[in-house]
Amino acid sequence: MEFSEVLVRYGELSTKGKNRREFINRLHGNVSRALHDLSHLDISTKRDRMHIKLNGENWEVVDEKLSKVFGIETYSPAIKVSKNIEDIQEAAVEMMKAIYHEGLSFKVNTRRSDHEYDLDTNEINQLVGGSVTDALPDIAVKMKNPDVVLRIEVRHDAVYLSNRTIKGAGGLPVGTAGKAMLMLSGGIDSPVASYLTMKRGIEIEMVHFYSPPYTTDKALAKAKALTSKLAAYSGKIKFIAVPFAHIQEQIKQNIPEGYLMTVQRRFMLKLTDLIREQRKGLAISNGESIGQVASQTLESMMAINDVTTTPIIRPVATLDKTDIIRISEKIDTFDLSVMPFEDCCTIFAPTRPKTRPKTEKAVLYENALDSESMIQEALDNIQITDIYPDQDFISTNNQDEFEDLL
């Protein structure tokens, strides 16, 4: 018994009146991209749901990839059988046996699009339901709120059965809510912020600051590896690497110790905002969590946020660290995040940063710097790469080289 197609039910988007068409088109595109490697699939979109014909492709792979596409409420794999009622009964029994446990209740729900079929829906319900209760005498039949609905669809070509409903990723299709720049450090919080931002339909582009020779190539590779993990939710993410060492050196030379952190962060936000403007983004998103470190007190946020009026989304602002870690484990970024490579935020970190910096003072100290040319130099040297799911940035280069040895 092999699944032959998948029925996909839309999430919240079903309720969103006039934007519906755009949502559905976007979801179709996102699903197609997520399943791109499986070339035999046939994906068709309807007003209220999507059909994916497997045409021999592996259901487990489809399941794994589909579970990461935002905008899907639930999905159900279905089995295709001939229109012979005995075949339908046999498949129904087998499918119910596969999920049966003590106390399970079910009902049969038949729909016919082939109205020529010689049995009507009630007859099919009874015949199939009867064969299931014969095979599983202890199963309960329940018309209201059963544990399992065995769906049967009689179409012109064949009959389709399904009895599993898998919860999708929820949220809104990525891209339906515009684009934001995501400030990705490489720690635990910003990948989680990325995930949560995309979940609300926002397309993200990663802005990552790196500072060679103070930081290693490994820190950059780690940020890219994290991006690749997150790209599983959108198909592709642009990764924008911003060289930051020169700015940091000048800040270090000219700014009093207590304001080193605040001023560095102001520069990062300014740069991110300028990149956002170039790339036509509508917001900035980051992994700030209130009170976690000196730069994430409300006073610090105030002094840093002062450089822009662009909306800043902070999805993890009010989450506890343990909750953030739980999400990072779920999205499989945790192990990468805890790899011990220093990022640009920890170098030049003052031993005693101000937790209550004042905006006016930060502005005053900054006047000693030639901010404009520092920023321009960084912008001139940004590097943009497309990053896809399942790319290996940590060990690829060596694997081939080591192959003969191992």
Added chain:
Amino acid sequence: MIYFDNSSTTLINANVLNTYQAVSQKYWSNPSSLHKFGEKSFMLVEQSRLQIADLLGVKGSEVFFTSSGTESDNWAIKGTAISKRKLGNHLITTQIEHPAVLNSMKQLEELGFKVTYLPVDQTGIVSPDSVEQAITENTILVSIMAVNNEIGSIQPIAKIGDILKEYPSIHYHVDAVQAIGKNLWSKLFHPRIDLMSFSAHKFNGPRGVGFLYKKANRQLQPLLSGGGQEQNLRSGTENTPGIVASAKALRLTIETQQKTAQQTVAIKRELLDYLTDKPGISIFSPDASDFAPHILTFALEGVRGETLVHLLEEQEIYVSTTSACSSKDETGSGTLKAMAVDDRIAQGAIRLSFSSENTLAEAQEFISKFEEIYKRFENISY
């Protein structure tokens, strides 16, 4: 030359030796060095670790490199004793373990730990019930070998694992040095096992490399303190060429283990056919499902094993008395003693152990050479 002593050590595989040499010359940097040259060696060690973990079906972070099977055993036992000394002071093992286990236990006894040495039945197998009966509230470790090195008896590792599910705080250590690559893994690997010892030179890998499987979250104090290698649990600059060569040797061994097992058991059967029912011959390694395919131990009553070893060596046939480690020890075989084999017979025991390099023709040659020796003593003893 006929080499029937593969449980003592094996010939390093030619491809493995090539790897050893290539790595020694190309990736000789210290894996802990910060520079790229060091990073390469680090990656290579980690890749090897992952390969071994994959072959064992465990996680990379659960594989720790050591210098030998002996070190792995010492670490598993003494490391557990140190980690868990506040929870209890009782350890359980068998009378037929390798000296690396038995003597570690003896050292711990001198420090005040209590050790139960479980007996075995006359076939050389410990009873799972006796393990359960020996458990007290102070028990912190159960250490049982998977395959006995002297006669090849397979211990009921999975059954003991099932029993230990009820005692989650006890560490379960398995000395798998003789078991790896013998096509026995599915039978022996049990999810309850916390610690497992291995040695590379037993599977055509280089000398000087062992590894220990330690299940995630199981606490084990290090014996070697220093620069913090191996997750700060086993310090000492990594033996990069040895580690990479071992990973390769394990892959080659596991890829061919089914065929090797068939081949060695065919040799074993050929020899058993000859030895069975021969007057004066006692066989300790029957052709049975609870005996490893590669070990055949038997005795010729009234003739010392050592004498047989030397007579065979004149024919360029190399075998062992019992385990090579104790071969030069006058006390004889610990396993046979534990099986209550009469001393006169036990002293006459020799162990033949086979590898993929051995052939049926060698078995036949052994038979004809041994027959001459046998005839020579026939008149003296019988």
